[in-house]
Amino acid sequence: MKKEKKKVEFTEEINSAINGYALAITFIIIGLFLLYNLDYFGNNVVSIVILSIFTFFGVVGTFIELSRNKIIKGLDDFGIGIVIFIPWLLLYILLNNIWSNIPSFILLFLGTYFLISGIIKIGYSIMINARKSNKKTTTVIKDIFKILPSLASFVLVIFNIIKIAIEINNL
Numbered sequence: 001m002k003k004e005k006k007k008v009e010f011t012e013e014i015n016s017a018i019n020g021y022a023l024a025i026t027f028i029i030i031g032l033f034l035l036y037n038l039d040y041f042g043n044n045v046v047s048i049v050i051l052s053i054f055t056f057f058g059v060v061g062t063f064i065e066l067s068r069n070k071i072i073k074g075l076d077d078f079g080i081g082i083v084i085f086i087p088w089l090l091l092y093i094l095l096n097n098i099w100s101n102i103p104s105f106i107l108l109f110l111g112t113y114f115l116i117s118g119i120i121k122i123g124y125s126i127m128i129n130a131r132k133s134n135k136k137t138t139t140v141i142k143d144i145f146k147i148l149p150s151l152a153s154f155v156l157v158i159f160n161i162i163k164i165a166i167e168i169n170n171l
Contacts, residue, residue: 020065027058028153035160038167048164055160056086059153071129072147074121077114082154085111086161093165122147 010018034051038044063079066072088107091100 017065017068020061024058024061024065027054027061028156029058031055031058031160032156035163044167048167051160052164055157056083059083059157062149062153066147066149071125072122073125074118074123075147076118077121078118078154081111081114081116081118082157084114086157089158089161090165093162094168 031051031054034040034047034054038047038051041047041050059082060079063075063082067076067079069075084107088104088111091104091107095101
């Protein structure tokens with residue numbers, strides 16, 4: 001008698017999360033590729049614009065997927081902080097004069113507020129989850145590994161912005 005192989009099926013929620021993460025990571029990988037191949041489209045400016053758009057959508061998509069997580073709170077605030085902080089950083093790197101610094105100060109304030117709020121909420125939710133769990137160490141480790149992709153994409157975005165700003169200033 002042959003054993004029937006069971007077909008692995010995902011729930012709609014899991015399938016949606018997989019597709020969301022895959023799309024977000026694809027955007028980030030394409031952004032990284034363009035970051036190191038600025039002449040890919042034959043024009044650095046075109047590559048920088050496409051790179052910026054892809055990286056932005058990749059990071060936003062990652063945070064949208066992470067914010068659906070019901071265990072760790074604060075990822076949405078953290079993502080909003082990044083989205084607000086990035087325009088300030090670009091203005092600061094590219095222009096850095098009194099006329100751009102004064103109006104962009106609100107972006108700096110709001111971006112920093114949401115980043116710090118998100119970090120505090122993330123830390124607090126991890127601490128609460130550790131208290132509720134019988135397996136404290138493994139739960140905390142799992143929660144930390146859930147956050148690592150968003151932190152890595154944040155660092156990637158900052159490096160991309162700095163490199164883009166340097167490339168634009170060199171054009």
